[in-house]
Structure formats: C-alpha cells, structure tokens
Amino acid sequence: MSEYVYLYRGGRRAESPAEGEQQMQAWMTWLKDLAAKGHIKDQGQPLEPEGKVVRANRSVTDGPYAESKDIIGGYTLVEAKDLAQAADLASGCPIFRYDGLVEVRPVMKM
Amino acid sequence: MELSEQLFRHESGRIVAVLSRIFGLGNLALAEDVAQDVFCRAVEVWKLRGMPENPSAWLMKAAKNRAIDVLRRERTARTYLPELGRLFASEWTLVPAVNEYFSAETIQDDQLRMMFSCCDPALSEPTQVAMMLYLLCGFSVAEIAHAFLSKRATIEKRIERGKKALARSRTLFDMADSELPSRLSAVHAALYLLFNEGYHGSSQHAVRAELCREAIRLTALLTENPLVSRPETYALGALMCLHAARLPARIDGAGELVSLFEQDRSRWDAVLVARGNALLNHSASGSQLSEYHIEAAIAAIHSNAARVEDTDWARLVWLYDQLVEARPSPVIALNRAIAIAQRSGAQAGIDAIRAIPHSEWLASYPFFPAALAELELRAGRADDARVHFHQAIELARNPAERRYWELRAASTAQP
Known part of the structure; x- marks a missing residue:
C-alpha cells in the first residue's frame, strides 16, 4: 500500500441550509465508506480560504489564489495500492456534484 | 454522530432571527450572508473532522464570532440602529453586547418576533408564508418555489416585497405593541395556510410532509410562549x-x-x-x-x-354544521356531505352535495366529482360513478391523484 493525498479544490457553496446538510451527509458517507475499506490514513483538515504568500524577496501578499475554483479547501491522507486505485476511490467524492475537483498526489516514498 | 434531521434549516431560522436583531432589519441581507457563511463553514469543517458534540452550540458560536468580525470590520461602513450603533462603536461594549444577544432565551424570542414581523399587514398572505419559510425555516427561493409549485420569479418577487416591508419597519416586531392581537391572528392564518399547503397541496409527498412539520414547529414556538399562547x-x-x-x-x-x-x-x-x-x-x-x-x-x-x-359521524356532521356557519365554503360543505353520507347513507350524501350553494366554485376541485363518484358507487349506480371518476381524473393535480381515481374508475367496471 502507498500513501496519497487528496487535495480538494474549488467546489460551489451550498445555496440553502438543506443543501449544505445534503453536501455534508454525502461527504460523511463517502469518507465513512473509504474508512470502512481501510483506505483512510488521516481524514485530514479543512483549510481557510485566505492566507499569505511569502516570496524570496520577503514580499508577503494575500493569496495563494485569486480564483475560488483553484482554492484548496482541505486534504485527506489515504492509502491505496497504486495511483490508479487512489484516483478510482476519489471518483466517488461528492465535490464533483458541486463543481469542484480532487487532485490526487502520491506521497514521495524515497 | 449522525446529523439530526433538518438541523441546518432550524438553526438557520434561529441564527437569521438573532442576527437581524443585531444588524437591524435594514441589514437583513447582511444577516443572511453571515448565516450562509456559518453553514458553509460548518460543512467544510464537519465533513472532514466529523460532527461536534453539540452542533447547535457550535453553529451559534460560529455565528457570534462572525457577527463580531463583521461589526468590527463594518463598524463605520453601515448604518445600525442608533441604540446599537453606540454599543458597537466601542470594543469594550461590542463583545458583551453581542454575547447578550446570543443568550438562549433571547434567541427564542427573536424567532417569535421574526414570525410576527413576517406577518406584516402590508404583505399578502402568500408573501407572509413565503417570508416565514425563507427566514425562519431556512428555505431557499428555489425550495419555496418547488414546494408551492410556483415559478421561481414569483417567489423571488414575494421575498423582495417582504424584505422591503421588513426594512421599512427597521426592527423586529415588538411583542409589547398594541397591534399584538391582530398580528397574532395573522400569524395563525399564515401558519394555517402553510400547513394546508403541506397537507392538501399538490407537490410531491416528501415536500408536503416537510411543510406540515415546519408549520407544527413554528406553531409550537407560539404555544410555548405565555404571551401568545x-x-x-x-x-x-x-x-x-x-x-x-x-x-x-x-x-x-x-x-x-x-x-x-x-x-x-x-x-x-x-x-x-x-x-x-x-x-x-x-x-x-x-x-x-x-x-x-x-x-x-x-x-x-x-x-x-x-x-x-x-x-362518531353524527358528531362530525354537527361539527361541520358549525364550521359551515362560521366559514361558508363549498369545500367544507362537501366534507359535511361526506359525513352525512356516513351517518345517513349514500343517497343522503348525494342530496347534500347537490344542495351545496355555489358548488360551481368546485368546478376545478377534483374531490368534488370524486366524492359524488364514491357515493353513486355505494348507491349502486356504477355507470354514474364511472362518469364522475373520469371527471376527477381530468382534474387531478398530480400523478398520484390521477392513478388513484383511475384505479377507482376501473373498479366500477367489475360486476
């Protein structure tokens, strides 16, 4: 088994409390299912959309992205047998229903 | 931990009510934005970290923090109610003032006051109902339109009109106002309308049950308060x-x-x-x-x-007599006739239906021919019954109704 990080990018906000509740239910169901199959190493954390970008010349700017579709909203650490399986497992993520995407990145081994 | 049903919806009503008291009804849009932020944040955090021990408390705390942030940032950019503007102007009084607003019993009162604000006499009943669903039950415009089988634009207009009326009154309805009794009647009427839309309405079953639940929940807010129960x-x-x-x-x-x-x-x-x-x-x-x-x-x-x-059909007939007297309506008269049929036989029921004044108002009401059909069938006139069932099928408002009467019509063909 190898480790992979799911980076959750973008995703539309819920338009009503009920839709928010549905979104959350869908996420919880999906993650629970992955956990039951032994793929979750660390459920991860949500990230604040705002932050700072620090560059070599010590310039500090707001960032990291201007466009909300590129903002990473959180991450999860999963285990899978290869990248293909990790990507396949990500395909059930509810974020796709809300115009977001999952970036699947292998954790470097050595 | 499992999410309790409708948690977000109900908390949304509480949060919007308290925030609109803090920001003033003139800043209702701000209250809505803050509430929406809170729910989106809850989704982001909870989906990865799981549900907190006490979700309601979490949401209230998030709303409070967000409100304080907004007041700090927009202290001078917005017009608040004068008495509050003073409190919010100083960092010393801002946080205690907001804390006070978020205490449990004030929140309960705020929802009640919001309900009374929504039933402003300047607004039509459907608008009052739409406003209650929107502000107190966390329904979006699209969800209200879906529940009432209305066009989105129609509901949007109602909400716009409602918000303008609320902004004009600036503050939530004051329960010490001399208008309270008449406003309470309006609140009753709006809740009754909401419930009836759920109970008799023509949208799909799940949506309707939800409208009924919301009407019951809001009515419970009234019965729990000695001032208005x-x-x-x-x-x-x-x-x-x-x-x-x-x-x-x-x-x-x-x-x-x-x-x-x-x-x-x-x-x-x-x-x-x-x-x-x-x-x-x-x-x-x-x-x-x-x-x-x-x-x-x-x-x-x-x-x-x-x-x-x-x-007890005899008692039902008596009660319907009282109701017809209090509110002469062909629909009530139709129900009375059905009770009469149960008490005194099918023919008596048919006679009562034929005697309904202004029954032409029922021309598009599918239960009118349907009731006649059932009674004709019981009176042994299957052919007449079939004709009336087909009228009901023509008037059916949804597939479930249509199928039901199709089955009934088919049953008349059997020997």
Whole structure:
C-alpha cells in the first residue's frame, strides 16, 4: 500500500441550509465508506480560504489564489495500492456534484 | 454522530432571527450572508473532522464570532440602529453586547418576533408564508418555489416585497405593541395556510410532509410562549398534529394514495395524536370557539377512531354544521356531505352535495366529482360513478391523484 493525498479544490457553496446538510451527509458517507475499506490514513483538515504568500524577496501578499475554483479547501491522507486505485476511490467524492475537483498526489516514498 | 434531521434549516431560522436583531432589519441581507457563511463553514469543517458534540452550540458560536468580525470590520461602513450603533462603536461594549444577544432565551424570542414581523399587514398572505419559510425555516427561493409549485420569479418577487416591508419597519416586531392581537391572528392564518399547503397541496409527498412539520414547529414556538399562547393557538396546534398524524398512512408502499376509509390506521403517528389531543385539551378555555377549535375537534374524531366504524359521524356532521356557519365554503360543505353520507347513507350524501350553494366554485376541485363518484358507487349506480371518476381524473393535480381515481374508475367496471 502507498500513501496519497487528496487535495480538494474549488467546489460551489451550498445555496440553502438543506443543501449544505445534503453536501455534508454525502461527504460523511463517502469518507465513512473509504474508512470502512481501510483506505483512510488521516481524514485530514479543512483549510481557510485566505492566507499569505511569502516570496524570496520577503514580499508577503494575500493569496495563494485569486480564483475560488483553484482554492484548496482541505486534504485527506489515504492509502491505496497504486495511483490508479487512489484516483478510482476519489471518483466517488461528492465535490464533483458541486463543481469542484480532487487532485490526487502520491506521497514521495524515497 | 449522525446529523439530526433538518438541523441546518432550524438553526438557520434561529441564527437569521438573532442576527437581524443585531444588524437591524435594514441589514437583513447582511444577516443572511453571515448565516450562509456559518453553514458553509460548518460543512467544510464537519465533513472532514466529523460532527461536534453539540452542533447547535457550535453553529451559534460560529455565528457570534462572525457577527463580531463583521461589526468590527463594518463598524463605520453601515448604518445600525442608533441604540446599537453606540454599543458597537466601542470594543469594550461590542463583545458583551453581542454575547447578550446570543443568550438562549433571547434567541427564542427573536424567532417569535421574526414570525410576527413576517406577518406584516402590508404583505399578502402568500408573501407572509413565503417570508416565514425563507427566514425562519431556512428555505431557499428555489425550495419555496418547488414546494408551492410556483415559478421561481414569483417567489423571488414575494421575498423582495417582504424584505422591503421588513426594512421599512427597521426592527423586529415588538411583542409589547398594541397591534399584538391582530398580528397574532395573522400569524395563525399564515401558519394555517402553510400547513394546508403541506397537507392538501399538490407537490410531491416528501415536500408536503416537510411543510406540515415546519408549520407544527413554528406553531409550537407560539404555544410555548405565555404571551401568545391563546386558546385558538392551542387549537391550531392541535388540528395540525391530529391531521399530520395520519400523513404516514396516506401513501401506501407502492406510492399510491390511500383514502381515509382504507388507511392502515396502525401507521398513524401515535405520538402526534397524543400531542394533538393534549393541545386540544389546552385549547378548551375561554369563551371563544374559533374555527381552529372546530377543525381540531373534527380532526380529533378521525384520529382517535381506531377503525372507520368507530367514527362518531353524527358528531362530525354537527361539527361541520358549525364550521359551515362560521366559514361558508363549498369545500367544507362537501366534507359535511361526506359525513352525512356516513351517518345517513349514500343517497343522503348525494342530496347534500347537490344542495351545496355555489358548488360551481368546485368546478376545478377534483374531490368534488370524486366524492359524488364514491357515493353513486355505494348507491349502486356504477355507470354514474364511472362518469364522475373520469371527471376527477381530468382534474387531478398530480400523478398520484390521477392513478388513484383511475384505479377507482376501473373498479366500477367489475360486476
């Protein structure tokens, strides 16, 4: 088994409390299912959309992205047998229903 | 931890109410934005970290923090109510003032006051109902349109109109206002309308059950408050619970409508029946017998009858007589005629239907030909019954109704 990080990018906000509740239910169901199959190493954390970008010349700017579709909203650490399986497992993520995407990145081994 | 049903919806009503008292009704949009931020944040955090121990407390705390942030940032950019603007101007008083607003009992009152604000006499009843769903029940415009089978633009206009009226009044309705009694009647009427849309409306079953639940929940806010829990408030709550108790049996396993006579009464919600009976007992004080009282008494007779034959039809006819007198309506007269048929036989029922004044108002009401059809069938005139069932099919408002009468019409063909 190898480790992979799911980076959750973008995703539309819920338009009503009920839709928010549905979104959350869908996420919880999906993650629970992955956990039951032994793929979750660390459920991860949500990230604040705002932050700072620090560059070599010590310039500090707001960032990291201007466009909300590129903002990473959180991450999860999963285990899978290869990248293909990790990507396949990500395909059930509810974020796709809300115009977001999952970036699947292998954790470097050595 | 599992998410309790409708948690977000109900918390949304609480949060919007308290925030609109803090920001003032002139800044309603700001209150809505803050509430939406809170829910989106909850989704982001909870989906990865799981539900907190006390989700309501989490949401309230997030709303409070967000409100403080906004007040700090927009201290000078916005116009607040003068008495609050002063408190918010200083860092020393801002946080304590906001804390005070978020105490449990004020939040309960805020929801109540918001309900009264929504029932502004300047607004039409459908607008009042839309505003309650929007502000107190966390429905989006699209969800309201879906529930009422209306165009989104129609609901949007209603909400716009409602928000303007609220902004004009600047603050939430003051429960010490001399207008309270008349406003309370308007609140009753709007809740009754909301419930009826759920109970008799034509959108799909799940949505309608939800409207009924919301009407019951908001009515409970009234009955829990001594200031506004009048006998007719209890009667209104009673009629809602006693009717809603039968909802689970109105649709069978195959999704088909089931008439009151054929319902599996073991599927009625015993808890709601008990609650309805208790509310009805509470309502029996004072000298006024409101229409809600009569309707609740009617619902109680049905919901407390273990079998159809246990129904006290004579008393039902008497109650319908009272109701027709209080509110002359062909729909009520039709229900009265059905009760008469049960008490005195099919022909008596048919005669009563034929005698309904202004029955032309029922020309598009599918239950009118349907009731005639059932009684003709019972009187042994299958051919007449079939004709009336086909009229009902023509007028059916949704596929479930249509299928039901198609089955009934087909049954008349059998020997």
